[in-house]
Every structure is written in structure tokens, then in C-alpha cells.
Amino acid sequence: MTPKQQILETLRNASAPISGEQLSTQLSISRTMVWKHIQSLLDEGYDIEAIRKKGYVLNKLQEPLSENTLTPYLETETYARQLMILESCSSTQKVAKEWLVTNSFDGMLIVSEEQTEGKGRLNRSWNSTKGKGLWMSWVIKPAILPHEAPPITLVAALAIAHAIEQITTLQVDIKWPNDLLIDGKKVGGILTELQSTPEQIEAIILGIGLNVNHQQEDFEESIQKIATSLAIHHETPIYRSQLLAEIALQLEVAIRQFEKEGFAPFRERWIRHSPMIGQHVTAQTVRETIQGVAVGINEYGALLVETSQGVIPLFSGDVTLSKRKLDF
Amino acid sequence: MTPKQQILETLRNASAPISGEQLSTQLSISRTMVWKHIQSLLDEGYDIEAIRKKGYVLNKLQEPLSENTLTPYLETETYARQLMILESCSSTQKVAKEWLVTNSFDGMLIVSEEQTEGKGRLNRSWNSTKGKGLWMSWVIKPAILPHEAPPITLVAALAIAHAIEQITTLQVDIKWPNDLLIDGKKVGGILTELQSTPEQIEAIILGIGLNVNHQQEDFEESIQKIATSLAIHHETPIYRSQLLAEIALQLEVAIRQFEKEGFAPFRERWIRHSPMIGQHVTAQTVRETIQGVAVGINEYGALLVETSQGVIPLFSGDVTLSKRKLDF
Numbered sequence: 001m002t003p004k005q006q007i008l009e010t011l012r013n014a015s016a017p018i019s020g021e022q023l024s025t026q027l028s029i030s031r032t033m034v035w036k037h038i039q040s041l042l043d044e045g046y047d048i049e050a051i052r053k054k055g056y057v058l059n060k061l062q063e064p065l066s067e068n069t070l071t072p073y074l075e076t077e078t079y080a081r082q083l084m085i086l087e088s089c090s091s092t093q094k095v096a097k098e099w100l101v102t103n104s105f106d107g108m109l110i111v112s113e114e115q116t117e118g119k120g121r122l123n124r125s126w127n128s129t130k131g132k133g134l135w136m137s138w139v140i141k142p143a144i145l146p147h148e149a150p151p152i153t154l155v156a157a158l159a160i161a162h163a164i165e166q167i168t169t170l171q172v173d174i175k176w177p178n179d180l181l182i183d184g185k186k187v188g189g190i191l192t193e194l195q196s197t198p199e200q201i202e203a204i205i206l207g208i209g210l211n212v213n214h215q216q217e218d219f220e221e222s223i224q225k226i227a228t229s230l231a232i233h234h235e236t237p238i239y240r241s242q243l244l245a246e247i248a249l250q251l252e253v254a255i256r257q258f259e260k261e262g263f264a265p266f267r268e269r270w271i272r273h274s275p276m277i278g279q280h281v282t283a284q285t286v287r288e289t290i291q292g293v294a295v296g297i298n299e300y301g302a303l304l305v306e307t308s309q310g311v312i313p314l315f316s317g318d319v320t321l322s323k324r325k326l327d328f
Numbered sequence: 329m330t331p332k333q334q335i336l337e338t339l340r341n342a343s344a345p346i347s348g349e350q351l352s353t354q355l356s357i358s359r360t361m362v363w364k365h366i367q368s369l370l371d372e373g374y375d376i377e378a379i380r381k382k383g384y385v386l387n388k389l390q391e392p393l394s395e396n397t398l399t400p401y402l403e404t405e406t407y408a409r410q411l412m413i414l415e416s417c418s419s420t421q422k423v424a425k426e427w428l429v430t431n432s433f434d435g436m437l438i439v440s441e442e443q444t445e446g447k448g449r450l451n452r453s454w455n456s457t458k459g460k461g462l463w464m465s466w467v468i469k470p471a472i473l474p475h476e477a478p479p480i481t482l483v484a485a486l487a488i489a490h491a492i493e494q495i496t497t498l499q500v501d502i503k504w505p506n507d508l509l510i511d512g513k514k515v516g517g518i519l520t521e522l523q524s525t526p527e528q529i530e531a532i533i534l535g536i537g538l539n540v541n542h543q544q545e546d547f548e549e550s551i552q553k554i555a556t557s558l559a560i561h562h563e564t565p566i567y568r569s570q571l572l573a574e575i576a577l578q579l580e581v582a583i584r585q586f587e588k589e590g591f592a593p594f595r596e597r598w599i600r601h602s603p604m605i606g607q608h609v610t611a612q613t614v615r616e617t618i619q620g621v622a623v624g625i626n627e628y629g630a631l632l633v634e635t636s637q638g639v640i641p642l643f644s645g646d647v648t649l650s651k652r653k654l655d656f
Contacts, residue, residue, distance in 0.1 A: 097429045101422055121525065145614070147475075147643075150526055177526065193530065195523050197449065198478055198505065199614065199644040202521065286473070286527065315475075316527040 003027050004037040005068065011048065011058035019055035061213060061237045062131070065111055065244070073245030079107035079138070079252040080245070086112040088130070091119055092137035093193065093207045100139060100195065100203055107252065108139040111244065118209060120189050121178055127223060132214045134244055138206040138251065143259050146196040149204060150315065151263040151301030152255070153178050153192045156206050158266055159254035160188065161273055163246040168234050174273045176294075176303045176319055180210070185228035187211050208247075212238055263299050270297060276321065281305065285317035294319070331355050332365040333396065339376065339386035347383035389541060389565045390459070393439055393572070401573030407435035407466070407580040408573070414440040416458070419447055420465035421521065421535045428467060428523065428531055435580065436467040439572065446537060448517050449506055455551060460542045462572055466534040466579065471587050474524040477532060478643065479591040479629030480583070481506050481520045482598055484534050487582035488516065489601055491574040496562050502601045504622075504631045504647055508538070513556035515539050536575075540566055591627050598625060604649065609633065613645035622647070 024031045047062035082105045089095050092110045115128035115135045128135040161172040173181040180188035191207035214229035230238050271277050276294050283290040292307035302313035352359045375390035410433045417423050420438045443456035443463045456463040489500035501509040508516035519535035542557035558566050599605050604622045611618040620635035630641035
């Protein structure tokens with residue numbers, strides 16, 4: 001570790017301000033050098049406050065994502081063991097696709113502090129404010145056949161909900177197929193893109209957007225009523241690097257299990273996370289509108305909707321809670 | 329049209345040598361200018377022979393692919409109406425994927441005189457000798473759902489066979505799922521790659537390699553016994569631009585029909601092109617080896633193999649004719 005990295009580590013682990021003199025003694029460098037390293041860290045985007053007569057305090061929440069901040073928390077085998085951390089990009093999905101033209105790695109992570117053209121499902125735009133959330137794409141190559149891929153979105157949603165629940169005291173709901181909600185408002189979303197030949201999956205690109213440290217006013221007016229962040233519901237602030245490492249771990253564990261056992265072992269947990277089950281819903285698919293009660297999910301990840309014509313498995317579409325009660 | 333293009337057009341349509349004097353009179357330019365334009369065409373790769381006391385003859389078969397050589401033959405609506413013609417590239421599939429990151433067009437054609445890393449199915453290498461064949465990728469966005477995509481390979485194989493049969497006197501066989509054969513030897517292949525979300529197809533990239541003007545000795549020794557070209561079986565040479573335009577047309581027509589009517593209307597024609605039907609075959613899939621008689625194809629494009637355990641639909645795999653006769 002360079003002296004600069006040592007200073008950063010010391011500040012990161014400190015529970016009280018650390019004086020320049022302490023750092024100078026501990027690292028056996030001059031106080032001028034300590035000051036120079038602090039300046040350099042400030043230039044890199046670290047928020048370090050100098051409290052008069054006490055010392056330096058690192059604001060961990062404003063820490064930029066970096067290999068240095070992430071790696072200490074990482075417990076995965078391959079996930080995020082190759083990674084690209086960007087200041088800004090159009091969208092991490094696009095960067096992932098470009099990367100995939102000439103590269104390949106199961107668990108490649110692309111994360112960006114900001115996306116200028118972030119997209120959700122069906123090409124809907126996704127707000128990706130600088131430094132406030134986790135805007136990322138995972139390139140994975142699960143050992144499954146192309147037709148086995150659809151439930152991946154649900155498995156990923158569960159893994160992310162689980163990661164959030166490990167790091168915070170929050171309860172996250174899943175709205176089929178790809179939204180993460182807290183108190184009925186959207187806190188995150190997943191966009192799954194498959195690249196395959198008829199024989200095999202070349203790659204799945206899991207695009208994940210997660211609102212972490214936004215305040216309500218950070219959201220554009222048009223989405224203030226429907227969007228939320230983890231921080232809005234949580235007493236203590238959330239350290240993005242730690243959350244990202246936990247997401248990496250939970251994703252890896254879940255997708256390894258899915259490869260071996262399919263969606264079956266996830267069904268019960270998924271239903272527990274889905275308050276929509278048992279409710280009257282309206283589903284809009286590419287071809288029709290279906291009304292009925294969401295009664296469960298099948299082994300292919302299709303939402304089961306009980307209608308007057310029987311139970312219909314829904315493979316894709318937009319589902320909303322109906323306002324009126326069920327008639328039959 | 330510039331004088332140079334006029335010279336090219338005149339040579340292209342000529343049935344006998346055209347003298348410099350004729351060109352000079354016809355275009356009202358000096359004979360020196362005629363000579364300069366001919367030099368410039370030679371530099372561009374055109375094979376123009378100057379026959380003493382007679383005049384210039386253009387060797388159409390050695391004509392490089394270009395928008396100028398292709399467009400006069402093109403009768404499509406959108407197919408090949410955007411195109412990229414390359415001297416050389418790693419593989420047109422890679423170029424197509426790169427192009428797709430920031431672009432979109434239904435019928436985009438990428439064709440290259442040479443591929444340095446051409447690939448067939450299952451990442452097998454594909455020999456793509458400079459100027460001898462048609463090495464290309466089509467980016468298409470058919471109005472079908474992701475799960476409806478699999479028969480696209482078969483539809484494309486039929487369209488290409490049909491295009492070859494329109495331009496030549498040859499009979500092309502199809503070997504399920506993606507090979508084109510003449511006299512039992514491989515003349516072409518198709519590699520289908522799908523990019524999709526669970527809801528919609530983002531793009532299908534049809535990679536097509538077709539051996540056109542190779543002589544037998546143009547093939548590497550390792551594949552001389554199994555590879556062939558159109559020219560080897562055809563009396564008159566084949567003009568690549570004309571063939572490519574016919575492929576564009578037949579692909580467009582076939583895929584438009586497939587969008588509306590599915591694979592059903594193609595089944596009969598496909599079976600007529602497939603001498604494997606009725607034969608005893610061995611099929612190697614990712615998970616098992618199946619022996620039986622190829623008895624047909626279903627509406628999803630799966631090969632139906634009658635085995636001692638009943639008829640098995642085969643969705644992917646390698647199929648070869650068995651040497652022994654069927655026992656049951």
C-alpha cells in the first residue's frame with residue numbers, strides 16, 4: 001500500500017477525527033507529505049473534512065466508487081473480479097455490449113457514477129443521478145440453455161432484495177417482473193438482455209439501477225411521487241461500495257444455485273417478497289390486456305393470473321394493481 | 329454519373345472490347361483522361377484488361393463488391409438499403425454487434441471481401457478467402473416475439489438456396505439446421521445470433537458465409553474434401569453482386585412471410601430441400617446422442633427424429649447420416 005492508500009484506509013476505519021500528526025507518526029512521513037496526500041485524495045473526489053484542532057474525517061458516503069473502496073468487501077469467486085468503474089457513460093448496458101464484442105468473462109461488472117442515457121425496460125428512460133445510486137451492468141454466462149434464461153430477472157431481483165436486506169434494516173418488495181419497491185415506490189429496476197445462438201447463451205447482460213442516497217428532491221418532479229431511494233427510508237446512510245459488494249455476492253450465490261436447480265427453490269421466497277400475489281391485477285402485454293387475480297408464479301418465472309377464462313401464465317408485460325375489487 | 333463511373337458502366341454492359349477512342353468520343357473527354365480513369369479503376373481493384381488493337385475488357389467476376397456494383401440489381405424495400413462494405417475485418421458478426429451498440433436498422437448488411445477470424449456455429453472457424461465468396465451479416469428486426477425466433481435459421485437457409493437457384497442452374501440442399509450443401513459438400517453456412525429482452529427482439533444477426541468463386545485448390549487442405557463452391561459446379565462464372573442482390577430479395581421476402589405466417593408455409597419446401605429426411609441419422613446435442621430416422625420438421629423448426637423411444641423433436645445439435653441402415 002502506498003502512503004496515500006494507507007491514509008485512506010486509516011480514515012475509512014476511524015471512528016473519530018485523525019490528526020495530521022497521528023498520520024505523520026503512524027506512516028513515518030512528514031506532515032507536509034500527509035497534507036499533500038490529503039490534497040490528492042480531495043482531487044480524486046474523496047470528501048475529506050479538516051476539523052480544526054481535531055483532524056481529518058472521511059465522508060464515506062460521498063466516497064467515489066473505486067476498486068479500492070470495493071475490493072475490501074468483496075467475497076465473490078468471479079463476480080466483479082473483472083470490473084470497469086466509470087465516471088460517466090451513456091449507459092452501462094451499451095458499454096457492456098461494446099465490451100462483449102471482443103471480451104468475455106462470467107461476472108464482469110460495469111458500474112458508472114452517472115449515466116446520461118440510462119434506460120429501463122421497453123426503452124423507458126431511467127434517471128441516473130451522479131454519485132447517488134448504483135448504475136451497473138453485469139455480464140454473466142450462466143451454464144444454462146437459452147430457453148432456460150427467462151427466470152433470471154426474477155432470481156436477480158431476489159438477490160438484490162436480499163443484499164439490501166443484509167446491509168440495511170429495510171424490507172424490499174418485488175413487483176413482477178423487474179421492479180424493486182419500498183413502500184410501493186420504485187427504488188430499483190432490472191433490465192435483462194440475452195445474447196445467444198440457438199445452441200447456447202453467449203451472454204446475459206443484467207442492467208441494474210438502484211437509487212441509494214437520493215433525497216426526495218433529487219428526483220425529477222415527474223417521478224417524485226413514484227420514486228424513492230434506500231436513504232429516504234433508512235436511518236443511517238448507506239455506503240455504496242459495501243452494498244455493491246453484497247449485491248455481487250448475493251447475485252453470484254443465487255445464479256449458481258439457479259444453474260443447478262432452476263427456479264423452483266426461489267419460488268417460495270419470491271412469493272413472500274411479492275405483495276401483488278393474491279391481489280386483483282391488470283396486465284398489459286404486447287398483444288392483450290388481462291384482468292384477474294395474481295395467484296402465483298410458475299417454474300418458468302411466468303406470473304399466473306386467474307381470470308374468468310382460467311389461469312393464464314404471463315411471460316412478459318406490465319402489471320398494475322386494479323383499483324376495483326375482484327368480481328368473481 | 330462521373331466520367332469514371334460512365335466508363336465502368338460502359339465496360340460492364342459491353343459484350344466486346346471497347347476501345348479508348350470509343351470511350352473518348354462517347355464521353356467527350358480526351359483519350360488521356362480515359363487512360364487516367366482506367367488507371368484509377370485498376371487502383372480500386374477492378375480487373376480491366378487492355379487487349380491490343382481491340383480495347384478494354386472488364387472482368388466482372390473479379391469486380392470488388394461495392395455499392396455501385398450491388399445497387400443496380402437491388403429490388404428490396406429495406407434489406408441492404410443500409411450497408412457497409414469492407415475490404416477486410418475480423419468477422420462481419422463482430423462488426424455487426426459493434427454497429428448495433430449505437431445503431432438500428434431492419435435489413436442492415438455488412439459484407440467483407442475477407443474475414444480474418446470468420447466463425448461458424450459453436451465457434452468453429454470459417455474459411456473466408458479474400459474476394460472468393462460472400463461473407464456477410466444481416467441485422468434484422470423481425471416483428472416476432474423472442475420465443476418465435478428459432479426457425480429463422482431454416483427460413484434464411486431456404487431463402488439463400490432459392491436465391492442461388494434463381495441465379496444459377498444449381499440445386500442446393502439444406503442440412504439441418506444451418507448448412508447449405510451441393511453434392512453433399514458444404515457450400516455455405518448460417519450463424520444466427522439473437523439479442524433480446526424478455527419482451528422483445530432487439531436484433532437478430534444472421535451471419536452467412538457462401539463459397540462462390542473458389543476453385544477446389546483455394547480451400548485449405550484440411551477441408552478440401554468437405555468444402556465446395558458454386559463455381560466448381562457451375563459452367564459459367566457467378567457475379568457476386570448479382571447473387572448478393574438476389575439473396576437480399578429472397579431473404580426479405582421470406583422473412584416478411586415468416587413474420588405474418590410463421591414457419592408452416594416453409595415446411596414443405598424445406599423438406600424438399602433436405603435429403604436427410606427419411607434417412608437414418610445420429611444427432612449429437614449438448615446433452616445426449618440420439619439415433620433414429622429423420623422423419624420431418626415441426627412448426628418450431630425442430631428436426632423430428634423417430635427413435636425406439638418415439639419421435640423426439642431436436643432443437644439444436646449436429647446431425648450426421650448414420651452409416652448403417654436402420655434396424656427397427
